[in-house]
Amino acid sequence: MTRFVERHPAWALIVIIAIALALWLIFAVWPPGLEDAIGRKRVFLNAVFNGITLGGLYFLVASGFTLIFGLMRNVNLAHGSLYLFGGYVGYAISASTGSWILSFIIAFILTALVGVLLQVIVFRRMEGQDLRQTMVTIGLSIVFADLMLWACGGDFYQIQTPNWLIGPIELPLITAIKSSGEPVYLRYPLVRLVIFAASVVIGVAMWLALNRTRMGMIIRAGVDDRDILAATGVRIQVVFVLVFALGAGLAGIAGVVGGTFQSLSPGEDIRFLLASLVVVIVGGMGSIPGAALGALIIGLAEQLGSVYIPTYAIVVTFLIMVVVLALRPQGLLARR
């Protein structure tokens, strides 16, 4: 952080001013002139919160993707299918048992199993052949998409939010002052906040696991140079299988999350594949903090874009990717 400030003082200043402006926009009571110019503060705050919570969901999907890529150089284009699979499993479990938490656990285990099978049966055979692996994942995503369409049909599914999470809560953020001088606080769905908190916890846990444990050390070493790591006697195939299982399982969890606050239908797999691609391209391949930053940026851009410039929301996302590629092709937080 300090190195960044030393090396790019101008950029650091711009970032600090932007953050300060954003904080002011969120916490201050907007003066009337501003409300006239860009609309109600409630709309803005809702868009920001939607963007941040959507970013949490994107992070869950993209972190598995970037983890698998970082270690195995495998662009898993079937990642979206794993997301949708996890969502369907979660729906089936929560519909039959009524337990939301259980659906997370089962979805994680089943998608992780699919990931293990993929790694053991398919990807181990073509290690080091990046492009061939990618092609295989494309083929797999087509097969999975059709199998899921066969099994679940083209309907929309939504996972039932548990009772204790239904309904909005009041946040200590003032959206407006009533004429009587009484402040109006922002009300926001509790479930989205809980899910966002959970994704932050998962992200921090992953960061700690990668940076503070022996297993994480092995994985980081594998990202840097897997041949040397294998030569030192680490059973790298086991590490590969574990990482693939974790990455796939995260996609499964994300599927349940997405099924809870959005909906599940054929085509969502492609949408979330695209989202994780863009997030990972923006944040930097193979970097967990990069995935977090990218997810936040893309989530915010998508939601703010769809509120303020509805027809061009997707273009904003895309422009961010273009600008990042033009200025820093390896992604914002990649090391190389």
Next chain:
Amino acid sequence: MSVTHDTRVQVRPATAQRPALRGWPEINNPAAWIVASILLIMPLIANGFFLIEIFATTLILGTMALSLMLLAGYAGMVSLMQLTIAGFAAYMVAVFGVSGNANISLGWPWWLAVPMALALATIFGTLGGALAVRTEGIYTIMITLAIGAAFYYFTNQNWAIFNGHTGINTVATPHFWGVDWRADIPFYYIVLAVAALCYFAVEYVSRAPFGLTLQGVRDNPRRMAALGFNVNAHRVAAYAVASFIAALAGVLQVWNYRQISPGSVSVGACIDVLIIAVVGGITRPIGPYIGALIFVLLRTFALDFLVKIGLDGNRFRLLIGLGFLAIVFWSSDGVIGLWQRWRQSQRPAANRAGGGGRGHG
């Protein structure tokens, strides 16, 4: 698949015998003459449905896949946005030309709208390519896929130019010299002419200095840079050529269906182009056309076939996906690779040197 490092060895034998094949290799190949004459007299053999739905569609899709083959086979860049470029050209024909959506279409005559569409689509593809060449290998797939997906969602959302998810309907087709060029037989010949032109152009490029440089860049960019070639400029130029080919195919496609909607530029359709090229084989320009024929036949008849053997007819994409997986698993060079291997196993040593290089079908 020859673009991966490990399969590069397979490309070398073909390059080694190039001096013997200077000029047009087709001239000495009886199979090529047979195929060409069958294609020319096709309207006598096939009726309207087969002529347009099977053969013209095959040639259009094959031309799109050809543009991918040019990039993937000769330059080592697997671009998933070739269909997006074609779709962009198709949209531009609909926007500049005449269509049922009078509030959007500018109503230019076709001879003005088409060059405009081709130029804009080529620029679009070249810009996308310039973005994609900033990264390498598998990143290219990701970025081009992201561009393709972004275009799809954009066309879905934008109503001012692209008319949202309904798309633009009843696009006018050219009428001149007293001929309706969208009538089955004239349209078939237009498609055939464009496809043949693109095919021979790609084959020519592959042996021209530009194409040879591209293949050098594919095999060892660092060495080519050291020799003084501008690696990125060659790559972007390859994107420009491929974009133009894809744009031509896009114009034909919009004339074929007379409408264009986001569904035709969806991510699935982008991936179909990759499947076509890979299934056919991406080391030779004929591959994409073979792949397209297989794809179109499957797409058209898989439903009836599956129903006939007692399965659910809607599982056509499953069939395509499994076929694609099988090809990627067992043959690094698609159907033409399989065919060649089969021929080599039929004819031992003596003929291998002479007959191995060409697999025309």
